[in-house]
């Protein structure tokens with residue numbers, strides 16, 4: 001069976017570098033992109049860099065639930081299975097922005113989007129025999145405020161980012177529990193500090209710090225692809241990796257009650 005890999009947010013940074021690495025294996029790679037123009041440009045670059053023509057786009061705005069549903073439908077219309085899903089797309093904004101659905105943008109893009117897209121594609125992942133889901137997260141000790149998940153009462157940009165990345169971990173570990181015995185592994189990944197567009201909206205101090213301590217997207221991508229495809233990661237699930245090595249998540253991320261609570265709330269918010 002042909003290998004099919006889907007990477008969201010593959011128009012820049014870590015996602016594009018990851019798509020190139022995946023395409024170098026000769027598999028069918030599908031790249032998520034916000035719009036057709038950006039998607040086609042990235043697709044052509046990935047094809048040229050990898051020498052693999054089997055790179056397709058999946059267009060949609062991950063901050064919109066309706067758009068995510070259309071993306072899942074478009075994927076299903078073309079592909080009957082999925083071997084690897086990398087939920088990579090992410091955003092940082094220094095101000096509180098509301099999505100069309102009325103959610104805070106970082107919570108919507110960094111957590112609700114992977115939650116909904118993954119759930120809508122789960123049966124295709126299960127059909128593959130063995131499959132892997134990687135959620136690109138970041139270390140975080142931010143505990144979720146379930147009374148104010150949309151930061152309506154109080155907004156702090158770094159706190160909202162931290163909460164969204166904690167949510168990625170909670171989602172990954174809960175999904176890993178739910179998928180035990182199905183052949184689908186789920187892990188969270190910290191890509192390390194990487195030069196990309198993610199902090200473009202941050203203040204100059206944060207931008208300087210992140211540029212000083214950041215590595216290349218290519219190096220981060222190689223480690224991600226090892227976890228996505230490497231035999232040594234077969235059957236590894238519910239873990240947190242950075243640079244291919246297991247790292248410790250904050251204790252809160254492993255709290256089963258919080259994992260289940262976030263799952264239930266997320267289901268309601270996305271209308272599953």
Ligand SMILES: NC(=O)c1ccc[n+]([C@@H]2O[C@H](COP(=O)([O-])OP(=O)(O)OC[C@H]3O[C@@H](n4cnc5c(N)ncnc54)[C@H](OP(=O)(O)O)[C@@H]3O)[C@@H](O)[C@H]2O)c1
Pocket residue numbers: 008009010011012013014015032033034035038060061062063064088089090091109136137138190191192193194195196197198199214
């Ligand atoms: N860079 C780091 O140091 C670092 C550290 C820890 C974790 N991460 C995580 O790594 C992931 C990749 O980020 P990056 O650093 O490579 O940043 P990036 O260069 O800004 O890439 C983010 C990608 O996500 C896409 N995206 C954002 N919002 C979207 C939306 N509403 N719909 C569709 N696509 C959307 C972007 O598309 P557009 O180009 O259209 O905006 C872009 O392709 C993120 O989840 C980030 O939080 C990064």
